[in-house]
Amino acid sequence: MNQNKDTIVKPSILSGFLELLPEDQIIFNNMLDTIRSTFESYGFIPIDTPVIEKAEVLLAKSGGETEKQVYRFTKGDNDLALRFDLTVPLARFVAQHYGVLTFPFRRYHIGKVYRGERPQKGRFREFYQCDIDIVGDEKLSVINDAEIVSVIHSTFKKLGLDEFTIMINNRKLLNGFFMHYGIKDNVEVLRIIDKLDKIGADNVRKELVASGISENVADEILEFTNLCGDPDDVISALRQIDIDNDDFVSGLEELETVWSYIKAFGLDSSEIEINLKIARGLDYYTGTVYETILNHHKELGSVCSGGRYDNLASNYTKKKLPGVGISIGLSRLFYQLREANVISVSGVKTTTKVLFVPLGDTSAYAIKTANYIRRKGVNTEVYLNDGKLAKKLNYANKLGIPYVAIIGEDEVKKNTVCIKDMNSGEQSVYTIDELTEFVKNIM
């Protein structure tokens, strides 16, 4: 490179990458904070793995689409890859540090992941994932699967996304059902079933038959996967089905246990449903699976998904490490909610609550008084540059700072502060002692 100093390079970022302006960034960060504090409130422990890993380790299992999307490159002798999710790094982490971790290991991880997908609206090549997983050593009670639902519920409530449905299913139940009907290629059937919302029942039926399934069985499958709604009702209906396949029986039992503990967590069918169409990935999950939709924005698809797996780290260790977890793809969710105006910006482009504006030679007094308020926990800024009052007030207005403390020579003389409420336009004069009261009121 070493370009000529006078050359101007057009400032731009790569397509498919998200960069927010402060107004949006502040909202985004608040969402990250909310998710993190909710995860911690349930006792999840933070980890933070390198973004760059050995390609050999990161891609130990993957293939197909994932591998094509991975950012992989060499530096020196090293074959490197950027992480494409937080689950593979978790598996590596747990296997690597097995001896010093305490199990069940409840971890959360919030970080950026990378996928070189074809750019399209609302899909990003760099995006935040917010994951929780509970990993057991050898075994892990299915009650944990119920707790995960409670965490999803709390998280979305705290995010202010009030109207949502958490849909659960159990992969064993599906597998058992298909086995009962002699279907060997579950994966193909699940792939077709997955299109129900897109192409409708008639077309799905046609595709099932085309794949070699008899018309009768296709009807049974459609009827079965159509079961959906209040968990008590779905469980009742499932109990009526006369299938004695082991997977089916134990899947139903798990689903019943999970649902009974979901109720212990204080949740009910107003926000939880069993939906037998939910399958989530095709060879990864082995028990409970989750998807979450926003009731008024079903077009966004699942905004929080996950499930139970028998063996997290089989690529890295012979230890059996079963687990259950979920992931929120926050960058995409944020982008979509902004586009749909579910999240709207407020004109606030800073976390500053009070701007001190010194007029004339009052900077030292303004700085001292600002320090005083700042120490009481209020984000406080001093306008330290030249300019007329109007320009300084305009700065506060543009950033959406709610209070401006105007400091003139009079204030210095009387040891007071004149604070203007930028919303109401009202001005009040405070002595230094009275500032404590002001601080209390705005906190």
Place this chain on the structure above:
Amino acid sequence: MNQNKDTIVKPSILSGFLELLPEDQIIFNNMLDTIRSTFESYGFIPIDTPVIEKAEVLLAKSGGETEKQVYRFTKGDNDLALRFDLTVPLARFVAQHYGVLTFPFRRYHIGKVYRGERPQKGRFREFYQCDIDIVGDEKLSVINDAEIVSVIHSTFKKLGLDEFTIMINNRKLLNGFFMHYGIKDNVEVLRIIDKLDKIGADNVRKELVASGISENVADEILEFTNLCGDPDDVISALRQIDIDNDDFVSGLEELETVWSYIKAFGLDSSEIEINLKIARGLDYYTGTVYETILNHHKELGSVCSGGRYDNLASNYTKKKLPGVGISIGLSRLFYQLREANVISVSGVKTTTKVLFVPLGDTSAYAIKTANYIRRKGVNTEVYLNDGKLAKKLNYANKLGIPYVAIIGEDEVKKNTVCIKDMNSGEQSVYTIDELTEFVKNIM
């Protein structure tokens, strides 16, 4: 890849990458939080730029060492690079979004950066930087340079790193001094001066003379750069020096102004000194420069550095955008402080405050009661897996959870909770109403 499923890949990360175990991660995250909240308390605004940028944009100016260290690669038609600092992305950001930003633009950015340095103890190829910068449009008052010192001061105090010295200098002063003595190659002189601590004054003198400087001038330089200490004293001494070079005069004037405002921020010479040896990079800074050392760990070198620059984004725009800022390399600082036992781990491996341990068939009651406490803001966990009481208490002990609520059938019957203080071993029984009091006490 697509390796055989039975193949076990040894789980490991690349050399030169830092990965913390939960005990350390929690401390590290607390430090990040402290830095962030301190930055916000001064009105700095968050940004978060992509880790991957166009190589052409990111490397518009750089060359030499930096370029060799950059992680650069292609994907499809794109020539990509990972950011190696947060300053170049800031320059690109400000130039790209100039029209919609409010100036002075006070931004903070906390994120990972990448440098493929030769691995060595305490140097990482992926590390966190925590940056603040104040960027003006056309001009920026030198009072901002004083505010930066106040932010450094507050940050290190809040981090609990109490004994430190913030050293300031001014590049104009150095340039003016060298020009006065007819030295053209400032850069070479600064490079030699930089070795003072390492090789001593005698050797520096020899190198200066070897570089073509007369013995007399070498002595003058050594005497000059030896000025260091209480800013009032150094400024007095500088006033005695009879040099009328413009840069020297205006550098001294700036230094005096900055010092007078540092005092307005409530700081004094107990933690601030002027040190004429500080130069910081060789062609980047144009005015005030900063370094910060921990008094009892000078061997760590500067833990927070930065300075003033005339023109942040000259590679991306013709607008003149002067600024001032600093950076804390937190990964390295954390590692060094841990090694030096300034930060010591506490045995706490979770943020959980209370673990509920259900005995027998009491999970539902335990879950309900845990929910109650969690909603009051206490990080609360329920042990949802099988096992004997000793195993469950051991889990709490290993993670350093301070309180365990043991729930037996008696508790369910009486609607109470028995809470064991894991430090004192004391047990207390609370009714549900009394739990509010317990929560207050532990918050």
